[in-house]
Amino acid sequence: MQKIVLIGYMGSGKTTIGKLLSEKARIPFYDLDEIIEKKSQKTISELFLEIGEIKFRKLEHETLRDFLSKQDDFILSLGGGTPCYANNHLFLQQEDVASFYLKASVKELSGRLMQEKKHRPLIAKLDDAEFEEFIAKHLFDRSYFYHKAKNVLSVDGKEPSEIANEIIGKLA
Numbered sequence: 690m691q692k693i694v695l696i697g698y699m700g701s702g703k704t705t706i707g708k709l710l711s712e713k714a715r716i717p718f719y720d721l722d723e724i725i726e727k728k729s730q731k732t733i734s735e736l737f738l739e740i741g742e743i744k745f746r747k748l749e750h751e752t753l754r755d756f757l758s759k760q761d762d763f764i765l766s767l768g769g770g771t772p773c774y775a776n777n778h779l780f781l782q783q784e785d786v787a788s789f790y791l792k793a794s795v796k797e798l799s800g801r802l803m804q805e806k807k808h809r810p811l812i813a814k815l816d817d818a819e820f821e822e823f824i825a826k827h828l829f830d831r832s833y834f835y836h837k838a839k840n841v842l843s844v845d846g847k848e849p850s851e852i853a854n855e856i857i858g859k860l861a
């Protein structure tokens with residue numbers, strides 16, 4: 690039985706690596722954003738628009754808590770902001786959870802996110818000039834929570850399979 694939680698900023702590769710890891714380690718993969726979307730029958734962007742970020746964070750916390758109380762063999766990727774609200778970072782430290790922070794640099798994240806920002810409500814409206822600075826500041830604010838993960842993996846310039854193998858190497 691394995692409980693693996695992947696965290697990191699938007700664009701750090703949580704979903705890609707989670708899916709790959711799932712194939713390699715034969716452990717089912719779940720994505721918290723997807724669970725929230727299924728449960729609410731709305732996209733994350735619609736939820737931000739319709740109920741606002743504060744209520745979204747509450748829904749995110751409840752969904753995470755319910756998931757962890759019911760499942761006992763999983764790889765779960767969290768949303769970029771999940772560890773930073775409602776004491777969710779405490780789940781990362783739970784004794785039976787292996788948590789991994791996929792740590793990417795501001796340069797790497799800005800490059801990846803610039804092309805696909807429109808699906809992400811927190812950065813969709815930023816223009817190119819302010820983009821990198823916003824991410825640098827946001828990442829700095831969140832860094833404290835991200836470092837609550839039991840394992841920190843640097844992902845810059847690495848292939849997803851290399852990162853998945855690193856995670857497998859760290860599992861008991």
Ligand code: S3P
Nearest residue numbers: 698699722733768769770809810
């Ligand atoms: C968010 C990240 C998103 C999603 C929502 C808020 C954040 O998840 O939960 O848009 O606060 O960083 P991804 O990191 O999977 O894009």
